[in-house]
Amino acid sequence: MRGRRMKLRDTPSVSPALWRALPCPAAELRLELVLPSGQTFRWRESSPGAWTGVLGDTVWTLRQERDRLWYTVYGGEAGADTDRLLREYFQLDVGLRDLYRSWGAADPLFREAAKDFPGVRVLRQDPVECLLSFICTSNNHISRITAMIERLCRAFGRHLCHLDAQPFHAFPSLAALAGDDAEARLRALGFGYRAKFVSGTARAITEGLGVEGLHQLRTAPYAEARKVLCTLPGVGTKAEAVPVDTHVWRIARQRYGMELGGRSITPRAHQEIGDFFRGLWGPRAGWAQAVLFCADLHKGREPVVSQDRDKES
Template sequence: MAMIVVKRSCTPPGSPHISERPIPTRTSTSRRKLFGRSIVSAVKEENRWRSLGVSTVELNLPLTVVTGQTFRWRSTGASQYTGVVGSHLISLRQCREAISFLVHTPDEHDNAEAELRDYLNMDTSLEKLYADFNLADVRFAAVSPYLTGARLLRQNPVECLFQFICSSNNHISRISGMVEFLASKGCHLGTVEGLDFHAFPSLEQLASLTEAQLRDAGFGYRAKYVVGATEALLSKEGGGEEWLLSLRQLPLEEVVKSLCTLPGVGPKVAACIALFSMDQHHAIPVDTHVWQIAVRYLLPELADRSLTLKAHQEVQDAFVKRFGTYAGWAHTVLFISELSSQQNLLPQHLRSPKKQNVKSKRKVKALLLEAESGDEHKVKSKRKVKALFTERVAVE
């Protein structure tokens, strides 16, 4: 019987002998050359993520940073958002039941974490507030299990002010573009996933923008409000930012009254600024969504009325009566429950009815564009435009 011998060497017979060379041990320098600096940097950055020490019951990122409180956070990965807090470039990541964060400038970590916690209002227990609100209101109790972790932010008042001047009669994607244009005038802090991030500009930096530049950038009639508000704040004794911060110490009525002296700020925008940056936890910004909530669940007698200043105050009072001193936090959850972008989180029986068809949305949008371009005289009935402004559903 022939015997087959399998040689360990794969060198064919008659080939010259090739000595085996040991595989060299790679140093950190050779690894960088082999894999590239970007991969090594990515590994180091991944190791710098830290737990924020809160669960998604206390902070749900998609329900907090991209639902209309602010327009500065951008998606930079799966369940990951990047934004600017003060002068810090920070990423937040939601994994399972925990939240982690990354400060992109390592030597600023400790100070940045303290500012982040202040920005996120982490001293307030959301779980406790939800429990109280559930007892106070049937609608809140119905939707809250599907909208846990919708936390209220505590933003810088200057940044918050200009964001909401941009928000007037606008939709989220366009507002975000305007806010990013303003932010681009501030200090560049870094790039994450190809996106540039800037610290929000100072009033002095904003003052370099002209109305013409802003109109060219798509701000429309809001351009004059940005310029006017900047000039008004710069004229304040002691400085505009200091003046805005001082409003945190005043009652809500005085805060709203003071803010309404600035160009481009009406009661609704003033209430947004008060709620999201000035510790006025019971402020209620009343827009189309909130008006519908009030009519449907709190004040049905308002159904046939227009959204006047008096009606705005009635809605404010009704929310505070129902939810107490943190009524603005409850308002935020109910507001999110009305957003078309969040309706899929709710079971069918809790979703809001759609009252306006696509055709009427387009009509409203066309009228808004006419008014914005200064061609309001083309519209036969200004009263009709005003009614549509009040009743319109934001095109998102």
């Protein structure tokens, strides 16, 4: 595949770089399971087995073949820096097969559910994009969230290029989303009550924590990071290492027999469910939860990503 170039229509000024490859067995990563599973909303299957999307300020196409992760970028050169970005994005230094074995040994239910879904891993996304995207997930489905994020990027993000007449935009800057008219524009784009949370959080980060402070939360103790995030508009108790939404709540009750009172997710239930799964699966419990979510998604169900919007948000 090295050296092949993709055909582009209507964009003679934008060309793909030569294809490069990273070693990556399917047991460590499966693009068709990870990219459309609700972690990120910037990728689409542009041709069978090929995924095109935006990572950083660059448009990429990815595909897998013979234990290799192949990629090309548009409007730039592929090299050691792009290798590093891709490895960091997919966290390829984390050995997934060993984690699956550990989770399966501790949890026969996980072992059974995950046997047909290897290669599901958690992405290391830009914190600003990840935070603002997940504010949009409240009471929403993946397909609708994807369309919302596309509208958000087209309206507020910098245009990067067209591929096959499809425009690609960078994720908006905080400054763009913190503007005086941002909330009204977001409402006009169909964001509803989420509009004030997106613009309010962009403004709160700009005026307080700052982008650098948000990035530093990656290395902060869990409780401290959670406390800071929960002060932002639209972020509530779902800011968990094991994100507890109605989907996880149902899994806890139906598959694991947890006795949880009531018909909604209370703060106490949040804590109990999170503690249960962290105790069962260990430090990377959120990764194991992502595998079960993906398994349900590919069994013909599109779970609501986050249904219980916090009353105080």
